[in-house]
Amino acid sequence: MCFKVAGQAIFEIGKRLKHVKENDLVHGEYVKWLESIEMDKSQAAKFIKVCEKLGKSNVGTYTHLGTRALYEIATLPEDQREQSHEIPSTGETKTVDEMTVKELREVKAELKKTKEDMIIEDLISTNILQRGIGNVNPMKMSKCIVELERIYGIGNGSNQWRDENNFQPSKKQLSEQIGLTQQQVNNFRKLNTLIPELQDMVEDGDLKSTTAHLVWSKLSKEEQGKFFNEIGKEQISQMTQKQTQEYLKLQEEVEQLNFTLPNYQITTNNTRL
Structure with missing residues (x-):
């Protein structure tokens, strides 16, 4: 009834x-x-x-x-x-x-969502501070930063998190909260622009985070995928930052030449086809 x-x-x-x-x-x-x-x-x-x-x-x-x-x-x-x-x-x-x-x-x-976000925010911040910056996997740190920014609404123009005094954290205050400089936060954030294969390499220690954010993150995901397939995971893991920069620069020059000389195909070993 x-x-x-x-x-x-x-x-x-x-x-x-x-x-x-x-x-x-x-x-x-x-x-x-x-x-x-x-x-x-x-x-x-x-x-x-x-x-x-x-x-x-x-x-x-x-x-x-x-x-x-x-x-x-x-x-x-x-x-x-x-x-x-x-x-x-x-x-x-x-x-x-x-x-x-x-x-x-x-x-x-x-x-409920706000409460869950506050719990996540506290766990992430506490975990980072307790472990120390040097002891946190760079790829995991990157994901933590992106998650904290989502919670705070930083970067999307709609800060959804406010404390009891109606205060909204800024990028600078977020970096201070987790003990990083703004530049470090920016560098970690760039790792999230990598294709999954490169993210896995960073997380597994097969690709240095400095090479990842200084070189690979400057490429579009389409370019990352193209060069990843051309070079291969094993070769990428053995290349230094300088070698990676030189290789990608050479590839860019070859593509420019192929564009200006459409009747020829030039490869990286200077062979004309």
């Missing part, structure tokens, strides 16, 4: 269900009792939850709301129930008692 009730009646039903469950029936009899009155177990749980979480608050504020809306409010963190929130889909700001069920669920999802 679907119980369509609202306001004060919901709190009263929840209060009575809670009393019956905790005082009047032995263990295992509660579910049978609910079946006898044709009430779904999950529906009863919602009534009780609303009573437990909102019963001591100003009930009059919620008298116009139905079970679904009250349950969404009851399952919000306590400190968020009295605050106004921006609705992600509309940009409107409302108190929880003014929201629809859909809007309440949107706000809850956003709060």
Whole structure:
């Protein structure tokens, strides 16, 4: 049976269900009792939850709301129930008692995402500081920095993270937080522009991060893929930064010559085909 009730009646039903469950029936009899009155177990749980979480608050504020809306409010963190929130889909700001069920669920999802991001941010920052910059894999450091920037909204024009004082970190403050210079942060960030094959080489120690961000990251992903296939992983791992720069420069010059001399194909060993 679907119980369509609202306001004060919901709190009263929840209060009575809670009393019956905790005082009047032995263990295992509660579910049978609910079946006898044709009430779904999950529906009863919602009534009780609303009573437990909102019963001591100003009930009059919620008298116009139905079970679904009250349950969404009851399952919000306590400190968020009295605050106004921006609705992600509309940009409107409302108190929880003014929201629809859909809007309440949107706000809850956003709060959960923000909380998860704050946990991730703390774990990443703490891990970097505890390990020390020199002991963190450069590719993993790069991914951590990109994730922190996503959380803070740095670089995309929509800083989503604010602390309790409504403060938004900048790139400079982010670098200070994890003990790096801005240049180091920029260098690590560049590693994320590499194709997966090169990222794997950096992470496995087969390609130095300096060569990766100073040479390879300056190429487009299409160019990276082309040269990776031409040179091969084994040869790349043996090349110094200078050798890599010279090889790629030579390849660029050869391509320019082939473009200006379309009737000839010049290779890196100066053979004309």
